[in-house]
Amino acid sequence: MVTNPKMPIQSATDHIATLYRFCAQSMQYPDSEWFSENYLSSLYGLLDALGGSAEKEKLQTAFSRSKDILEELQIEHTRLFINGLPHVAAPPYGSVYLDKTLRGKYSDDILLYYRSLGYDLAAHADLPDSLIHQLEFLSFLAEDGNREGEEEFLARFFLPWYPMFAAQVKEEAQHPFYRIIVSFIDFFTQEEKEYGVQHNEA
Amino acid sequence: MAFNITRRKFLQSASLAAVALPLSGAIASESGITRSPLEPKGSLKDETVVGGVCEMCFWRCQLVGKKRGDRLVKLEGNPKSIDNGTTICGRGNAGIQLLYDPDRLKYPLKNVGERGNPKWKRISWKEALDECGTKLKAIRDKYGPQGLCMFPHGATAKYPMHFMERTIGTHNVSEASFFQCRGIRDTAYLATIGKAPNEDVDMANAKVIFLLGCHFGENVHVSHIKRYIQGLQNGAKLIVVDPRYSASAAKSDIWVKIKPGTDTAFLLAIMNYLVVNKKYDAEFIDEYGEGFEEFKQGIKDWSLAKAAKECEIPVAQIKEVADMLAANAPNVSIHPGRHVSWYGNDFQRQRSLACLTGLLGAYFVKGGWVPGKAPKVGKTSWAKKDHGDEHNLNRNADEEPLYPYSPPGTPTDLIRDAALTGKPYPIKGAVIWGQNPIQTIPGQEKMKKVLQQMDFVMCVDVMPTDITMWADILLPEASYLERHDLIKTGTQWDFADKQQQYITARMPLVAPMFERKDHVYITNEIARRMGYEKDIPVQTVAELVDKDLSVAKLSLAQLKKEGGIHLLEGKNPYEMPDDFEIYFYNEDIADAGFPGVPTYVPVEQSPAGYARLLYGRVPLHTFNRTQNNVWLHHAMPDNPVWINDKVATKMGLKDGDVVGFINQEGVKSRTTTTVKTTPGIRTDAVFMAHGYGTANPLMSVAVNAGVDDTSLITKITVDPETGAHGMRTNFVKLTKDGKVIDIPAAV
Numbered sequence: 008m009v010t011n012p013k014m015p016i017q018s019a020t021d022h023i024a025t026l027y028r029f030c031a032q033s034m035q036y037p038d039s040e041w042f043s044e045n046y047l048s049s050l051y052g053l054l055d056a057l058g059g060s061a062e063k064e065k066l067q068t069a070f071s072r073s074k075d076i077l078e079e080l081q082i083e084h085t086r087l088f089i090n091g092l093p094h095v096a097a098p099p100y101g102s103v104y105l106d107k108t109l110r111g112k113y114s115d116d117i118l119l120y121y122r123s124l125g126y127d128l129a130a131h132a133d134l135p136d137s138l139i140h141q142l143e144f145l146s147f148l149a150e151d152g153n154r155e156g157e158e159e160f161l162a163r164f165f166l167p168w169y170p171m172f173a174a175q176v177k178e179e180a181q182h183p184f185y186r187i188i189v190s191f192i193d194f195f196t197q198e199e200k201e202y203g204v205q206h207n208e209a
Numbered sequence: 210m211a212f213n214i215t216r217r218k219f220l221q222s223a224s225l226a227a228v229a230l231p232l233s234g235a236i237a238s239e240s241g242i243t244r245s246p247l248e249p250k251g252s253l254k255d256e257t258v259v260g261g262v263c264e265m266c267f268w269r270c271q272l273v274g275k276k277r278g279d280r281l282v283k284l285e286g287n288p289k290s291i292d293n294g295t296t297i298c299g300r301g302n303a304g305i306q307l308l309y310d311p312d313r314l315k316y317p318l319k320n321v322g323e324r325g326n327p328k329w330k331r332i333s334w335k336e337a338l339d340e341c342g343t344k345l346k347a348i349r350d351k352y353g354p355q356g357l358c359m360f361p362h363g364a365t366a367k368y369p370m371h372f373m374e375r376t377i378g379t380h381n382v383s384e385a386s387f388f389q390c391r392g393i394r395d396t397a398y399l400a401t402i403g404k405a406p407n408e409d410v411d412m413a414n415a416k417v418i419f420l421l422g423c424h425f426g427e428n429v430h431v432s433h434i435k436r437y438i439q440g441l442q443n444g445a446k447l448i449v450v451d452p453r454y455s456a457s458a459a460k461s462d463i464w465v466k467i468k469p470g471t472d473t474a475f476l477l478a479i480m481n482y483l484v485v486n487k488k489y490d491a492e493f494i495d496e497y498g499e500g501f502e503e504f505k506q507g508i509k510d511w512s513l514a515k516a517a518k519e520c521e522i523p524v525a526q527i528k529e530v531a532d533m534l535a536a537n538a539p540n541v542s543i544h545p546g547r548h549v550s551w552y553g554n555d556f557q558r559q560r561s562l563a564c565l566t567g568l569l570g571a572y573f574v575k576g577g578w579v580p581g582k583a584p585k586v587g588k589t590s591w592a593k594k595d596h597g598d599e600h601n602l603n604r605n606a607d608e609e610p611l612y613p614y615s616p617p618g619t620p621t622d623l624i625r626d627a628a629l630t631g632k633p634y635p636i637k638g639a640v641i642w643g644q645n646p647i648q649t650i651p652g653q654e655k656m657k658k659v660l661q662q663m664d665f666v667m668c669v670d671v672m673p674t675d676i677t678m679w680a681d682i683l684l685p686e687a688s689y690l691e692r693h694d695l696i697k698t699g700t701q702w703d704f705a706d707k708q709q710q711y712i713t714a715r716m717p718l719v720a721p722m723f724e725r726k727d728h729v730y731i732t733n734e735i736a737r738r739m740g741y742e743k744d745i746p747v748q749t750v751a752e753l754v755d756k757d758l759s760v761a762k763l764s765l766a767q768l769k770k771e772g773g774i775h776l777l778e779g780k781n782p783y784e785m786p787d788d789f790e791i792y793f794y795n796e797d798i799a800d801a802g803f804p805g806v807p808t809y810v811p812v813e814q815s816p817a818g819y820a821r822l823l824y825g826r827v828p829l830h831t832f833n834r835t836q837n838n839v840w841l842h843h844a845m846p847d848n849p850v851w852i853n854d855k856v857a858t859k860m861g862l863k864d865g866d867v868v869g870f871i872n873q874e875g876v877k878s879r880t881t882t883t884v885k886t887t888p889g890i891r892t893d894a895v896f897m898a899h900g901y902g903t904a905n906p907l908m909s910v911a912v913n914a915g916v917d918d919t920s921l922i923t924k925i926t927v928d929p930e931t932g933a934h935g936m937r938t939n940f941v942k943l944t945k946d947g948k949v950i951d952i953p954a955a956v
Contacts, residue, residue, distance in 0.1 A: 022229035023220065028240070029232040036331060041237035049235040056228040058213025078330065082321060085331045089315055090673055092327065094909035098311045107839065109309040110280050110722070115253055118278065125247040132241035134722065143242040194216055 020152045026195055027146035029053070031139045033188045034099060037080040054187070057194070065183040083182045096179035097172050099138040104168040110134060117141070117164050124148070124156055138172065141165055142192070161196055169196065253278035259287060259773030260716025262697055264364065264689035265300035265307070266831040267386075268430035269697050271774055272297065272304075274690070274718035281305055281690065281719050286431075289772045291701040291709050293431040299829045301431075303840040307688060308719070312837055312909050313672055314685035315723035324660060324679045334724060337682050338731070342738020344665035344681075348638035349739070354378035355600035356637050358624050360676075362386060362644035364695040364715070365686060365728035368753070369642055369669075371591040372732050376744050378596035380603070381636060383621040385649040388933045392616030394549045396931055397559030400614060400798060402791050406545035406563070406578060411782075413439035413703045415576030416537035417446045419530075420544050421472055421562065422551070426456030428826040432702040439703060440576075446537070448530055450475065452823060453851065453896050454889025463530055468521040469821050469894055469937060470552045470812035476561035477809055478516030479531040481508045483568050488535035490570030498567060500794025500805070507794065507806025519809075538569035540576030553926035553935030554810040556614055560795075561807040567791040573783050575704075582780040583698040584710045587757035591746055600634065602627055603932065612932030613801040620932025621650055622925060628659045637664040642728075643686070647675040648833045648900065651922040651934050669731060672837055673907035684731055691721040693750045693765070694728070696757055700779055708779030712761055714754050714768055729753060803930050812938065815893055818951035819873055819940035820856075824899040824918040832900035836911035847915035848898035849885040850943075855956040857886040860943070862950075869944040872921045877944065879904065882916045884943075892956055895941060 029049070032041060047070075054063040073079045087096045102111035118135035121127060121144060128135055141164065148157040173189040180186045212219075219225065254277075261272030261284065270293035275283040284304050286295040307313070317337035322328030348356045358381035361370040366384075374382055386392070395405035412418050413436040425437050441447060441460060449461040450472065458464040467475055483489045484505050494501050517524040534541050543566040549555050571577030602623040603610050612620050628636040639660060646656050660666055660679040668680035671688050686692075696714045701707070721727075729750040736745055747753040755765050763775055799805030815821055829845045830836060850868065857863065862884050870878040880902050890896055901915025926935035943950045 019220070019225060022225045025229040025233045025236070028236045031240075032236045032238055035238050041235070043235075043237075046235040046237075049231045052231055053228055056214075056224050057219065078321070082328055082330045085316075085318065085329045089331055090312070090318060090329055090907055092329070092906055094906050094912070095312060100311070103311045108306065109311050111309070115278060115280055119253065121242065122245065123247075125244060126242050127245035129239070129241050129243045131239070137241070140241045143240045146240075147242060147244070190212070194212055194219075197216075 020149050023195075024146040024150035027142045027149060030188065030192045030195065031142035031146065033191070034139050034142070036084055037077055039077060042077055042080065053191070059187070062183065062187050062190075066187060069183050079182065080184055083180070083185060087176060087180060087185060097175040099172065100134055101136040101138075101141070101164065101168040104171045113164075120160065120164065124153070138169075138192075145196075165196060169193075253280075258718045260714065260769055261287070261690065261718045261773070262695065262713060262715035263297060263301045263304065265298075265304050265835060266430060267363075268433065269695070270297050270301055270431050271697075271713050272301070272718070273773070276719070279719060281308060287773055289774045289776070291711055291776065292699055293435075293702075296431050296435075298429045298431055299844065300429075300831060300835055300838075300841060303829075303835070303838050304690060306838045306840050307671070307835075308690050310672070310837060310839070312907055313688075314670060314677075314683065315725070316685060317724065318683040320681050320683070324666065324681070325657060327678050327680070329683070334726065334734075337684060338734045338738060340682055341667050341684075342735050345638055345640070345667075345735065346739045348664055349377060352635050352637055353600065354596065355381060355634055357381065357640065358383070358628065358636050358638070359640040359642065360385070360644045360646045361640075361642045362649075364689070365692075366642040366644070368590060368728050369640065369732040372736055372741075373640065375591045375593050376736070376741055377739070378594065380596075380598075380601045380619050381624045381627075382618045383624055384616075384618050385644050385646070387616035387618060388621045389550050389649050389651075389936065390548045392550075393555045393928055393931045393933045394545050394547070394559045396614040396616055397556050398545060398563050400792065400795050401560055401563035402567070402572065402789070404580065407580065408433055408545065408547060409578060409580040410436075410542035410544050411576050411579040411704055412436040412445070412542045412544075413443070414705050415440045415445045415540055415542040417448060417533055417541040417576075418544070419448045419450075419534065419541060420457055421450045421476075421546060421558075422549075423544050423546055424451065424453075424455035424457050424825055426460075427828055429828045435702050440542070445542075445576075446533055448533065452891045452894050453825075454887070455825070458889070463526065463533070465522055465526060465530065466891060468519070468891070469823065470554070471520040471809075473554060473558040473561050473807065473809040474511065474516045474519040475522070475527065476558065476565055477508045477511035477807060478513050478527055479534070480561070480565055480568055480807075481511040482513055482528065482531045483535055484508070488531070489568040490538060493539070493570030494567065494791075494793075497572070497789055497791050499790055499792045500796070502794075504564065504793030504806050507804070507808070511809075519811075534565075534569055539571045539574045541569050541571050542576055543569070543571060543578070545578070550928070550934050551937045552812045553928050553938055554812055555928050555933070555935060556930040557804065557808050557810065563791070564793050564807055567793065572789065572791070573785045575783065579704060579782050581700040581704070581782045582710070583700060584712055584761055584777055586696045586698060586712060587760035589746055589753050589756045591744060602633075610801075612930065613803075614798070614930040615932045620927070621934065622927060623932065625652075625655055625659045628662060629655070637662075639663050639666045641666065641668045641676055641680070643670060645674040645676045645833055647679075647904070648917060648919045651919065651936055652925050653920055654923070655925070669728070672834070673905055674833060675903060675905045677907075678905050685723065685725045686731070687717075687721040687725040687727045689715060690718045691725060692717050692727040693754050696754060700782065704782050708781060710777040710779045712758070712763060712768070712775040712777070713773055714758060714765060716765065716769065716773065798930070801930075815940045815954075816873055817954060819942055820892075820952040821894040821937060822870075822872070822918065822921055822939050822941045823894050823896040823937055825896065827898040830898065830900055833903060833911075834900070836900060836903055836914065837908040839910050842910045842914065845898075847882050848901040848918075849883045850916070851885050851887055851890045851896040852943075853890050853892045853956070854886040854888050856892050856953060857884060859953050859956055860950050862886065862943070862945070866945060870916060870921055870941045871944055871949055872923060873940045874923050876921060876923050878902070878916045878921060880913045880916050893954070895952070
């Protein structure tokens with residue numbers, strides 16, 4: 008387990024960075040390394056803070072009915088994002104939506120963008136345009152207080168595909184967990200256009 | 210779903226810190242994004258990578274990959290190639306779309322649902338391999354090695370297949386490329402000239418090209434097509450024997466619109482005519498022929514008139530074909546074909562083709578059958594061990610082969626029948642590697658029952674084809690663009706050019722994405738778990754290839770340095786080997802209880818109201834393997850059914866009508882396709898391209914596109930000498946708007 012490198016939290020930008028990282032974490036393949044009591048209580052806390060009591064209840068009901076919560080989410084993750092019946096519902100890669108293929112030109116453009124701002128993919132990384140890496144990148148930008156970069160990245164790279172992905176997940180998800188997670192991501196990214204990023208109370 | 214707060218308010222609220230703090234403690238995964246030195250306006254490096262060998266079909270054209278950064282953007286023929294040259298076909302170009310297909314298998318999957326109705330869960334390689342190793346070992350321990358069977362296909366399946374056969378010791382391996390495709394051809398030629406023929410006809414330098422069922426243009430293999438086109442360009446005459454006006458028939462000088470199943474009668478009549486009229490190469494036969502007298506006697510009843518009646522073609526046309534061949538002998542290409550599992554009387558037809566080539570003296574001469582002389586490389590694999598024939602299903606009580614001319618492996622239905630009956634022993638474990646038995650082997654329901662009764666089924670594949678729905682564990686294999694594997698050797702495609710040889714080895718053009726692994730890794734890891742660690746011949750696939758290249762004093766590094774292809778001086782391909790013989794009559798075949806002279810065995814005719822179902826290739830698909838490729842699907846999205854135009858009129862059908870099928874056993878097609886009316890097909894047959902109609906919804910492009918011809922091939926026909934299937938022995942009616950429409954016998 009890797010501990011959060013950003014402890015202790017000091018500023019609102021760090022909090023926003025944490026929110027992005029939490030969303031990225033939630034999209035990882037579920038395993039016991041991270042999908043823990045601790046994770047779930049954080050998730051419930053976030054739902055409480057957002058006034059998502061109905062969602063929290065749905066989630067708790069689903070979990071209470073499950074014989075094996077982790078396996079159930081693994082099956083759901085596999086079905087939605089890897090290889091699923093009736094078909095992989097929502098591949099979590101931007102170029103599938105924009106280029107109609109994995110590893111399209113979009114994935115090069117996004118990699119170049121990471122690099123242009125002083126970031127790169129780690130050796131163990133997934134494809135450059137993976138949703139997880141895009142959220143991690145946003146987390147770094149927030150942590151650096153790079154508001155302009157965050158806005159530009161959202162507008163140029165993230166928002167052109169994410170709503171299509173989120174819509175497919177919401178339509179095809181059988182478990183409330185992923186509906187809730189994509190709604191979080193929606194919540195933290197989609198409204199940017201309307202309000203702009205507010206990093207400090209001002 | 211909307212939350213009861215706006216983002217702005219939330220981010221500005223005092224509670225942000227209270228919420229975020231515990232979240233940070235829940236983050237456990239390492240970020241895939243890292244800080245790196247600033248590269249303000251970076252660009253990705255363009256490069257050309259050598260060493261690609263195509264596998265969009267089995268022809269294995271040599272490639273280079275154009276890369277931008279680590280992304281493959283284009284495939285081209287390797288300019289150093291003396292085989293395909295810079296040319297690749299439409300499928301070759303579309304390899305990029307296979308590589309980056311979002312539907313491809315990415316991680317090991319475990320079926321936590323049912324076979325046939327799977328529910329997939331991603332698992333780690335360790336868990337997947339542990340499960341495969343444990344389950345296969347348990348079956349071997351309980352039932353013996355013979356309790357395991359394998360259905361392999363393709364370049365990567367050879368290594369695991371040898372592990373199954375040579376190390377574990379099961380005979381129960383059935384390759385589709387043999388038992389549903391070319392095995393009959395190979396053993397028929399072996400029984401006639403001692404060699405498997407491949408497609409080694411020197412068409413580029415022929416005066417006549419004779420094709421029986423081959424439909425080049427719809428069936429595209431680059432250097433093969435180059436030979437064919439060069440021959441036509443040089444003025445070769447083209448004879449095409451086909452019930453359908455194929456792409457080749459469209460270029461022909463003579464199109465023989467033969468009645469399906471009667472080809473051997475046609476060939477026997479030609480040969481008898483050549484013999485009777487002394488239009489054969491007597492000198493060649495004196496020198497190389499064996500059993501010619503028996504042969505002459507055996508075919509003497511086949512007059513042109515008899516064949517004309519049987520084949521429903523004019524006497525004059527058979528004579529015209531025979532005379533054209535004789536007049537241009539020995540420079541004639543009698544093509545041995547490739548997919549020859551047609552009617553269950555195929556061994557005798559393939560023997561006839563080999564004999565006709567001999568009568569014309571067309572072996573090792575310009576334009577004839579000329580195999581070319583390729584350089585030697587190694588064949589590293591699992592060590593051969595003698596496991597005896599006690600559990601060989603292809604043996605009768607006297608230990609004689611049931612199918613003496615079976616290709617290597619065990620005839621498919623001997624394996625399936627044993628699995629279903631448990632006799633003579635149970636077969637409880639199946640390894641399916643690169644093959645899609647649901648869409649390659651006749652009798653889909655039988656195949657499903659076979660899989661259903663297994664204790665364990667594992668599949669290794671690149672795509673989630675229909676068979677993968679029946680797996681317990683499904684392993685994702687690296688594609689041909691992401692791995693090392695085979696070595697290909699050969700010569701320049703046109704023997705009229707300077708004689709050259711080449712050696713190439715498949716090298717990865719890009720690293721495998723996700724968690725795809727190669728065949729050597731997967732096989733070795735399973736072998737370790739089954740207790741065969743000490744038998745493992747190589748640790749990596751690169752080591753295997755290097756070892757085999759070392760026989761030719763080469764290495765992967767050297768090959769790469771040379772642009773992916775090593776060229777050598779060639780040898781005269783026309784030089785006749787000292788030991789060449791051609792068995793017109795084969796005593797061994799006769800001793801085994803089959804006709805020693807090529808013999809025509811009539812096949813069952815269409816019941817009233819039905820037409821024979823014929824199938825074939827289209828240029829932009831390789832069977833089912835390419836169906837999910839978005840570029841190829843766009844070009845050829847379905848497989849219209851060819852129906853004779855007069856028949857269609859009588860049935861009230863027109864182009865574009867949507868129809869389904871019902872076969873002679875009442876089996877209906879799951880999907881529909883459109884009608885293509887044409888004078889270019891006989892009235893007693895319909896035709897469609899093979900490989901369409903995928904059932905697995907994971908193949909989101911291919912699913913339900915067109916009709917699966919294999920689903921209609923429920924009557925199982927087996928060629929008696931070889932045990933291979935005949936697959937053009939089923940008959941269909943059409944269905945439209947829920948009604949069954951008879952196909953009229955005569956128009």
